[in-house]
Each structure stands twice: as structure tokens, then as C-alpha cells.
Amino acid sequence: MVVAGGGPVGASLALALRGSGRTVVLVEPRARAEGPLRPVALSHGSRLVLERSGAFARIESTPIESIHVSQAGGFGRTLMRCEDHALPALGYVTDASQVAGTLLEAATPERLPGRVASWEDAGERVAVAIDGEHGPRRIAARLLVLADGGRLAGDDLALRDYGQTAIVAIVRAERAHPGRAWERFTPDGPLALLPFGGRSDDAHYIYALVWAVEASAAARLAALPDDRFCARLGERFGRRLGRFVAAGPRASFPLRLWFRRRAHADPRVVAVGNAAQTLHPVAGQGLNLGLRDAAELAALIERTDPARVGDDAFVSEFGSARRIDRYASIGVTDFLVRLFSNDDPLLRLARGAGLAALDFLPPARRLLARRMMLGARGSP
Ligand SMILES: Cc1cc2nc3c(=O)[nH]c(=O)nc-3n(C[C@H](O)[C@H](O)[C@H](O)COP(=O)(O)OP(=O)(O)OC[C@H]3O[C@@H](n4cnc5c(N)ncnc54)[C@H](O)[C@@H]3O)c2cc1C
Numbered sequence: 001m002v003v004a005g006g007g008p009v010g011a012s013l014a015l016a017l018r019g020s021g022r023t024v025v026l027v028e029p030r031a032r033a034e035g036p037l038r039p040v041a042l043s044h045g046s047r048l049v050l051e052r053s054g055a056f057a058r059i060e061s062t063p064i065e066s067i068h069v070s071q072a073g074g075f076g077r078t079l080m081r082c083e084d085h086a087l088p089a090l091g092y093v094t095d096a097s098q099v100a101g102t103l104l105e106a107a108t109p110e111r112l113p114g115r116v117a118s119w120e121d122a123g124e125r126v127a128v129a130i131d132g133e134h135g136p137r138r139i140a141a142r143l144l145v146l147a148d149g150g151r152l153a154g155d156d157l158a159l160r161d162y163g164q165t166a167i168v169a170i171v172r173a174e175r176a177h178p179g180r181a182w183e184r185f186t187p188d189g190p191l192a193l194l195p196f197g198g199r200s201d202d203a204h205y206i207y208a209l210v211w212a213v214e215a216s217a218a219a220r221l222a223a224l225p226d227d228r229f230c231a232r233l234g235e236r237f238g239r240r241l242g243r244f245v246a247a248g249p250r251a252s253f254p255l256r257l258w259f260r261r262r263a264h265a266d267p268r269v270v271a272v273g274n275a276a277q278t279l280h281p282v283a284g285q286g287l288n289l290g291l292r293d294a295a296e297l298a299a300l301i302e303r304t305d306p307a308r309v310g311d312d313a314f315v316s317e318f319g320s321a322r323r324i325d326r327y328a329s330i331g332v333t334d335f336l337v338r339l340f341s342n343d344d345p346l347l348r349l350a351r352g353a354g355l356a357a358l359d360f361l362p363p364a365r366r367l368l369a370r371r372m373m374l375g376a377r378g379s380p
Pocket of ligand 1: 004005006007008009010027028029030038039040041042096114115116117147148149150151152166168210253272273274275281283284285286287288289290
């Protein structure tokens, strides 16, 4: 089979299939997994998925022991703690490129430097056209897996533009609550501070910042000198971590919801990860969902007779297997962005009441945390 894309999701699929006896050709234009920092919080469920292939221990990460959720300019907050779930951590903060690099190194699939350009139905096979590093190539495969992060568009797409951009940076704060991640909803968009490696040499605390702001204001905000950027961040986040004293280079990501209505695209073609759905980063669902896509696909490939991999029954079984988890994750993420990214006083009141209720109702909090960690089906 051909896997288009060696990001963290394509790499995790290749790794899950290592030793299965199936031929995997991974097409990826970049020689090494690198790019701007994309901090990701791997859930406990993703840890379980990555432990199956022995990869989790190789990924450098910072555990999240508690998550504090609040809203700017309103009452109500909730705190989720790992001890309430009898877990060592609720999640693990790392960088998406680092995950991809580590998984690819362990997977050692047959690699073809280049890009998948197009494909066409060829009966028992799909004919994949590749713009290879050494010129164009064609490969006939039983299955093409799109793991290209959504660059290869299709005609079965749904789209919502949130008008927000995420500014990402490493920042340093005067104080810390060890192992605590912060999610603060502001009228412009949610702001997350994720613990990222502990203390710096100058004894400050290091956080990965993911700050969603109105798209029209993002470039100006990101370009502010470091001290003014830190001051603006402090105004938005508050004083729980003292002052922000340093900010590293900023990267920006436009935020849109984008998904294929069906995870099986054309005959003999399926999509996983961001190629199937690209979500807003609020609540950190995108990669976790993508890793579940890849794990489910690997399991289906392994239990299917090789001659039947990619046929109509196979692709529709994969689509059905992923439907509930995909749509639930898309729905929850979209709901959170739209509920919290506004300044409506009535909604602010309702949100505050919701957060306070969560704080007083441990079973509801546990249910929510379980859903976020394990997906809609409650298992990794
Ligand atoms: C600011 C931010 C914060 C986030 N935080 C979280 C979080 O906390 N938790 C979480 O779970 N998710 C988070 N996400 C989402 C997460 O980063 C993505 O869901 C995940 O990285 C997607 O991985 P992927 O492998 O599907 O795609 P990508 O990482 O985009 O990889 C796609 C790969 O395909 C390659 N490619 C592109 N075109 C082609 C082609 N034509 N042929 C072959 N290869 C091709 C690319 O070079 C790339 O290597 C966040 C996202 C952002 C932007």
C-alpha cells in the first residue's frame, strides 16, 4: 500500500504495520520531520496506542497532571486532576514534528522522497502518480492512504472558517504550578499554556503557548517586540503564573474546521489524521483523533486477507468504524469554539455556570475527561 505523508499520523500507521508482512511505501517530500513548533498534548489514550508499538518511551514529553479551565471576564472555573482518574498523567506535551521523527525512525518503512500528485482507479489497484525527487513515478497499490495533512483536497469536503489564527511560541513565566496546563477562554479565542520541559536555566518556567486570536489581529500581535508580547499575554491570561518574562519566535496557524464527510474517499482510497479532518486546536483533539484513525486502520489491515485490502467492503468498513469517533470529536471541538469565542453576557453566564457545575460534579468531570482522553468509543 502507499501512504501519502510521513507526519505523525502517517508515521504511526507505518509503525503499527511494521512486522505485519504488508508492504508499505511511504511518500513524503521532506527529508526530515521538521517545521515550526506545533505543541501537541497527547492524551492518555494516545499514550496507550503508542505504547503498543513501543514508541511512547522514545518521545520526549512533559506530563500534564492537572488542567485548569477558566474564562476571561466571567466567573466559573474547573480543575481536572490525574488522581481523580487514577492515572499518572492526563496527557503529555510534545512537538508534532518530534513525534513524526521518532515514529518514522522506529517504523523504517520503504520511503520514497516526493509527493503524491494524483491517483486513478485501476480496477484491482489504485494507480498513484508521484512527483518523486528523481522525477515522476507511478505505483499500482491495493490501497492509498491519504495522510498528507489535508493538502490533497477532494470534492467531499465541509468547511468552517473560524476567522481565528493560532499564535504559537515558547514563553517563560515567573511562577509555575508544576504539571498544570491552563486553558483560558477569551472572547477572541481560547488560550492554552502547556508545561514544556520544566525550568529554564534562568530559573523561570517554560510553557508552550497556543493563543487563538482574531485572524485580522494576529500578524500585528505576533510581530510585537518580546516585552510587549509578554505584557499583552499577561493582560489576557492574568497573574496566575506571575509575569511572563520572555517569548521565543512566534509561528502562526490559520484555524479552520475542515473535514471529509466520509473517511473513505475514492475507490481504494482512505484518509487519516488531518487529511480526514482538520480541527481547531481547542481541547487538543486533532492528533489524538488521527492516531486513533491510524490504529483502527492498521488493525483492519492486519485482520483482512491481503487480497481484499482496499476493496469496496474494506473501505466502507473503515469509514463506518471511524464515523462515530470522527463526528463526535468534530462536534465537540466546533461546539466549544463557538460557545466560548464571543462576548455575549448571557452566554458568559451560562458558560460560568457550566464550568462551576463541572467543578462540583466529579462524575460529569470524569466523563468529560474520559471522553477527551479516549475518544467517543471510550477505548484507544
Ligand atoms: C497550534 C496547534 C496546536 C495543536 N495542538 C494539538 C494538541 O494539543 N493535541 C492534538 O491532538 N492535536 C493538536 N493539534 C493538531 C495536530 O497538530 C494535527 O492534528 C497533527 O499534527 C496532524 O498530523 P498529520 O500527520 O495528519 O498531518 P501533518 O502533521 O500535517 O503531516 C502531513 C505530512 O504529509 C506531507 N505531505 C503533504 N502533502 C503531501 C503529498 N502530496 N504527498 C505526500 N506527502 C505529503 C507533509 O510534508 C507532512 O509531513 C494542534 C494543531 C495546531 C495547529
